[in-house]
Amino acid sequence: MPFKLHIILLLLGTLLAATTAASPTHSPVPGGIAIIPLPAGTLAASFQDNPVFITGTETQPFAIVGIPLNQPAGDANLTINGKRLAFEIMPKHYAEEHLTITDRRKVSPPPRDYDRIGRERREMLDVFASFSSMSNHELDPETGLAKVLNFELPVQGRISSPFGKRRILNQQPRSPHSGLDIAASTGTPVVATAPGIVAVTGDYFFNGKTVLIDHGQGLITLYCHLNTISATAGVKVESGQVIGEVGSTGRVTGPHLHLSVNLNGVRVDPALMLNLP
Ligand SMILES: [Zn+2]
Incomplete structure (x- = not known):
């Protein structure tokens, strides 16, 4: 009996099924999200010279701050009207992963692909760096935070690679994983x-x-x-609207969705927005 129970818990832990929308988790670590109460009346704040997402009410505003994965643990500051508001970043360790990609061109692209790769990278970084004032201020009465922060699961599947893993592709170190991979069969709807x-x-x-979606105030999903x-x-x-199907286009080892979440120009752990283990 305990063995059977263990198996069931294991399945529950990995299979992602659509539930109600999640609210963001405060996790002030490298690659995490800090939900910081601000002085009453604060309308704008910045972190490392980038404007941050502000929500809440006039009497109790909050900043929703993305923390870079390469940020050291320790003291950090928000800037509000030229004044500093200190907060603490806690340490977090991310695992390492070795991958083998058979299409060598996608691991070490030949120079003829550099222009295209550079152009596409700039296009994405321009979107990530943008800060649009969108009407995303409607609040969730339960959290006191903007409803737009309540994320729905984009696809039903299994987590195949978490955010932040340090990746070694064909023995060559690469940037840490900037998103969350959810494996599902080709054709599964993505919302x-x-x-x-x-x-x-x-x-x-x-x-x-x-697809890149701008949710306003620097909150962007990829x-x-x-x-x-x-x-x-x-x-x-709208939330939950189909925007495509799971596939295996680009540099992949099998069909999956890679989801990235951007706040103040920083990629953060999507699991914190989706309330995943
Ligand atoms: Zn990925």
């Missing part, structure tokens, strides 16, 4: 995690068929390796 405006769609060298895209740049999408 928008929250309402927003489709910023860009494209078919990228590394990321394959890709969906990669899609089989098909059913979203159009410049068009509004």
Whole structure:
């Protein structure tokens, strides 16, 4: 009996099924999200010279701050009207992963691909660096935070690679994993995690068929390796609206969705927005 129970718990732990939308988790670690109470009346704040997402009420505003993965633990500061508001970043250890990619061109691309890769990288970084004032201020009465922060699971599947893993591709160290991979069969619908405006769609060298959604105030989601895209740049999408299908386009070892979440120009752990283990 205990063995059977163990198996069931194991399955519950890895299989992601659609539930109600999650609210963001305060996790002030490298690659995490800090939810910081601000002095009454605060309308704007910045972290490392980037404006941050502000929500809450006039009497109790909050900053939703993305912390870079390479940020050392210890003291950090928000800047509010030229004044500093200190907060503490706790340490976190991320695991290491070895991957073998058979398409060598996708591991060490030949120089003829450099222009394309550079152009696509700039296009994505421009979106991540943007800070649009969108009407995302409607509050969830339970959390006191903007409803747009309550993310829906973008696809039903299994976590195949968590955020932050340090990756070694064919024995070559690469940047840590900047998103969350959810494995599912090709053709499984992918939905928008929250309402927003489709910023860009494209078919990228590394990321394959890709959609970027701007949810306002620097909160941006990225969906990669899609089989098909059913979203159009410049068009509004609702939470849970289908934007494409799971696929294996770009640099992949099998069909999955790569989801990245961006706050104040920083990629943070999507599991903190989706309330995943
Ligand atoms: Zn990924």
